[in-house]
Amino acid sequence: MSVTPRKKLIEVSIPLEAINKASAREKSIRHGHPSTLHLWWARRPLAACRAVLFAQLVDDPSSWPDRFPTEAEQDAERERLHKVIADMVPWEASNDERILNNARWEIARSVAWGLGEEPPPRGDAKAILGFLQTKAPPVYDPFSGGGSIPLEAQRLGLRAYGSDLNPVAVLIGKALVEVPPKFAGLPPVNPKAQAESKHGGRWNGKGAQGLAEDVRFYGQWMRDEAEKRIGHLYPAAKLPEGTEATVIAWLWARTVRSPDPAAKGAMVPLVSSFMLSTKEGKKTWIVPVIDASAPDGWKFEVHRGKLAKEEEARLKNGTKTGRGSNFTCVLTGSAISPDYVKAEGIAGRMGARLMAIVAEGDRSRTYLSPTADHEAIAAEANPPWVPDGELPDDPRNFWTVQYGLSTFASLFTPRQLLALTTFSDLVAEARERALADARAARMDADPTPVHQGGHGATAYADAVATYLAFAIARSADRGSTVCSWDSSPKMEALRNTFARQAIPMNWDYAEGSPFSSSSGNFLFNVEWTASALSRVPAVGVGGIGNISAPANSFPIKPIVVSTDPPYYDNIGYADLSDYFYVWHRRTLAKVWPELFRRLATPKTEELVATPYRHGGKNEAEAFFMDGMGQALTAMRNAATDSEPLTIYYAFKQAEAAQDGITSAGWSSFLQAVVDSGLVVDGTWPMRTEMSNRMIGSGTNALASSIVLVCRKRHSDAGIITRADFIRLLKRELPEAIDDIRKAGVGPVDMQQSVIGPGMGVFSRHARVLEDDDSAMSVKTALAIINRVWGEIENEADAALDAETQVALAWFASYGFDAKPSGELITLANAKNVPQAALFASGVFTDLRGRAQLTPREHLPSDWTPAGDKSLTVWECVQHAARTLRAEDGGEEAAARLITEMPPQIAADARALAYRLFRVATDKGWSAEALVYNELAAEWPQLSELAGKLADAAPRGPAQAALL
Template identity: 60%
Template structure:
């Protein structure tokens, strides 16, 4: 469709810091009701990032309306106002705040209305705003919807939302999160207890999906009670030291093999990775102490000890029985090595056993550790149930290590008692659905919705209820079966009591699912359907926002089968179109899996062709008024010295460009935890948000030389704008790709000297090279003293060297060592010289009083003050206010120093400059309100905080 293209906010500027802070906060700890908790899926973007990117994708940049914002100053002020809207909108706490959400929705409605030559609804009229968005704004469509984060946040912003995925597990998650809740918004619960309370005069307003969530809790309890009648006897209480009984929370098991050492007399020995059971208590630890008998049968048992272990015991606890990486163990009886190859061979021969070594018991609100008993062992010894998930896992050790040990089917990942438990619960779902249908007066769709959420609760039980679950000794809790994007082998494991009080108990699993449902948005309709992105679309024109697969990082279809085998048993009658197969569909999955496509090169070609086909198909139907946004996971360590990143990143970009897209920008959203920065500044993963538009069909062809000239002409201003937008140095490599690839992708082709088409890999290398040239040219613009300091820092850091080294540098830069000593940039150590460390810089320094002001001093003093106990944001801003033209030079120098420190591996020093550069925009904002003395006229200096 043809339309006037107006720049959107995301094509110019977005406030990265508040988005990153909230994304990392939720990555560290998901609060109650957080949507990703409803069901396990992989690589789900934090909702803060999705919400912010969608908003910036839909809202006009003020430069699009020069009649309303005629000057750069007016446009900058409006951008800052929109940034504040984003800042208020992204925290999880704002997710159900109608005041904040309506503020964001109105901004979107305003852009839509102005584009149509209309005026938006009144700012405070929430219902009118929603009605306008759902009738006048196009829907948002994510063709790789996965865990549903993008459709969910589009819906929360008041827009119609569509999502599709090839994977039926993902489709059902999307339906549960965004499609089902609006259908039953405001409906009271139908369970007998709630109806009786209502009949007795209890009045409550059921908002959103609260009534549905209440029914999920009620019928979840009914399911628990029914299951306990059937299998509760397999989970007996434990006898405590005083003869009383306590509920078992978990049983701790070790897999076993027969010792290969003849000296062990054929003893069956445990494969324990640690003797520790708990180290959460400040008073000490709890551990297993093995006692090996002297008799010919080499009998052994474990005793439970607690307190502060001796030095010998500590060494043994730390070492455990696992040595090194992989499955290398020590024989408990003889102390000889049990190599990995032997363990795998025993497993493939079907000779892996299981030994109960301890129990975790609840008593008077505390968790106690008891030794194994014969009664508890016998309770677990049950036959495999009639039905078990016998589908085989793929032979792909990158994602699945259990098959190497003979555990080839999904059933083999569970003990017989776990299989019996999960089979019992899944078998109750059809009966439960019929019961709900009767209670709600025959509304089958509602009954099926309740059943779907409870099937998700059972899947959560499976996550914490397999023989792959470790016991977390620091947390006294269960770890999930699939900690990341693979199914790893586990040698010792914890078996949860489904009727107890742990993450694997049905009551806890139901509670988590119901809380997610209770917090789901419900103001806009949504539809999630099953389709490959290469073929799928929707009837309407749409805004395209998506989060596609990450090359070969995750085998979604393979790994999600862990859940599919249980969902197909519990929900096949309810969702027959999605659960009709024995396994998940894999043929059209857009993942570069070498074992499926005949090698690495063939997998790369398949991935590029798939991305191209998907984007070509989608761009034909997307609304060209709005740009396309695409998330992609990227690690800084995927780049090399030439700026050429991993095979996956360049293949992904190649597929996008070949699909007809022009890349307008790349925004690195730091959505992962920041702890790795302490050791490696480049170790973090970012979610790169690419901004694209459809390339002009009449785009010209240019040469390699033309491309390089265009890069040199356009990138300096683009880099300056990126810095002003608040992008930190750690993310500059990804950010400069945006304008660079913008030049590359707006042309039909860039021809090499032999007339072949330039590849994305080559373009990335050239972009990085031009960026380095621009940075080096910037060095020459600094004052001579700063140039000397920069050259010294790049070679020696803050180390001292012979004074002759400094004299040689100063001569080349037409300055003198005396000038550098006088300025305080360098220290004169009588025969030696070195840069003055920040902690030794004078505390009373100010730019206004410095007669030899250097850019180097501006950076180092501002960094010192920003992190000083008696300094902080206001004090640093006061320095910036006095710098004048040096302020922009200082910002640029902070980026340059970060690059040098990173290349040298000085992580702590790099962090100083990264923080300073990221905060610089804030410092300038505050500096604008300060007078030359650093005081805010009429201010009590309490308004600013970092």
């Protein structure tokens, strides 16, 4: 007989709003964030990973009825645990040992109670860590990618493991969770630090801060040494007053031979923008000047001053004429077509011309016209090595190939290649220096290298080399011809290569100087790397392996599985990461020989539905489904029985907007989950994007990812029919929907959240049989869940007051538009409510022969629920929404209205806000939908505030007598 596992917090309730808020804010955190250690695509926010892991391991209070016997006590304990999570998820809490130890103790308490033991003392950090490292189950992420999940498991004091097929991802994971604990607490070994210690200086660093200081020291040495070797190729700029200034960047324009015979074969520029700075009062731009004495009959000049809006708009378009690669010849004005540009590029006839020089000025950028000597010096660079490899013929993600830039080497200028190879060579020299200094500092003489698990001086030097190689990877991201110049007022800096999950084609590009003190320089890249390293947890043990998820036999088990698998066809990690792999292979092949034994990252096994690699869309989907099914089955077999599995699913916004819950990727993924023997126990929508994000600003964008909470399906699971499935949904969904609302899920995410309990009904059975005895597919189940949800909402509508029912029916048909009164009479008769009552209540406005729902802006501002003799749920919603958004209103004013609403009407009003959101969304009324989404999402905070206001309000004798 199987024992029912204890229910975990994540299976009941989590403080979703606090998690989402911290996750979205984290996207704006840069300096010191682990994501700045090395670029990886579509990382999950640390806040979300930390919260999910915590809730996955901590018991829900309902699991301990002897300790929390009443529902009220369970709710209170649940709220306390929510507060622990809310305190833990902000970025500022990442290295707050008091907050982290409190969270670790909560995990230890659940583990201890499950073992029949007492937890370690709450204030004993060392004892808590020791307990978790020996008695808590280890966490494993078989798609570890950028390492967020293992990193946060380690931060919570747990044993943290992961694996990935991609060697670049494995290297990132090792650098985050495997290497730092080996050298935690050690002082730096560099001569400067050692000299300071001999003169009485005491090292007070913690974690990997000593290692980070050495990365800074040897990075500085590399920078200085590189300047000795190639600094002559980065000349200073001569300012108008005759002084010299360090160059920040050289701005180049690609050129092609003009197709117009009148240009006499001249090479002409392809420029996407002539603007250098759009800052008010300092606007600067480039002008192409026709000059017969200049090469090809034209030259660039830098101008500054005032600009009319129309002229600035024209300059922002450069020589482009529309989207794509449509350009105009600067000499003749004739059109240059995309096909012509592509043909010239593929034939190798695309060139480049210096447009401008950006120099370091007095607290601002100085823009200078190009000079022949700067252009000539750049041409002198002769790199001794170039990266091998062809770019994939994938026009969706690699746009340069169709223009002839089809190799990794073609993405860089010769000077950029020379700089990167010089720094790459210097890593080996820096490693030797670090090794000698570590030995001189009397570090453990163990000769075992880091890739074999060493902890001594040799492994330490390997670690220093690894992080210095990361600085080179950052330099490659900021040092290619895909980098453009950001002329916006707040930036005026180099953009990086991977501004998106693709390599786009840039026509005018910025070539930075590694020796400046501004954007793109090598020391900045070293500092970003060291700063991120200094903030990693560096506690306990961790390990990241180079293993394919479908074939994973899991070297550690049983395990708590939390993973963020690749989404269907969204990102081609292997192709993209080759950009960094070619440099890491050159720099670190001897340090991490197993990771860099191949010429490129493995492709055929990568679990992404890439049509061009598998011979078509259907073949790619079949490959993905088969591989994901194998991976999920392996996870199920290795997972503990006591903890649920958590799996992140990343929604593409296009997919979410067009197909919603029945999209091909989503239903295919869920089908693989169900087929692997897992039960979907819950779905939590994670909103990890900032509100000012282009796609979400002013819209009801769906959550960017969903966390699926899964359990193992019982081996004796039964078979039910379609009719049984629908009957169970109607019985179980109403309570589940109410719980989801209580958890703080807003209307925009309800459709995704209802999937959880709905799929729970579907997936806990071995099969759901259709009328012809065939097995029901997940896609069909999703459609049924959505339909039953709609039916439940319709039934709930019938319980509302008659005025609100009429208002809802009118809104679903006409919104707030005015229509002939006969339409209202028909609806009123159907609901058996007099038309006069609809006008008297204030829900509708009589327009003498026409009628309409009273617009919010026409509602009386002094309305209160207590003063309304014919109170309706509709009025409560509209007045609360009006007050929340009013200039003289806000949260407190809206909360005061809620304090006066009878409890059942308040509950109905909140439910109606969800209902109105769905109606408005179905109608395409995005602005109106936004109103209800905001109100419903804010309702828990408004209710909490209402409670505080009620407690603080003075009570009269009659009120006091009731207490």
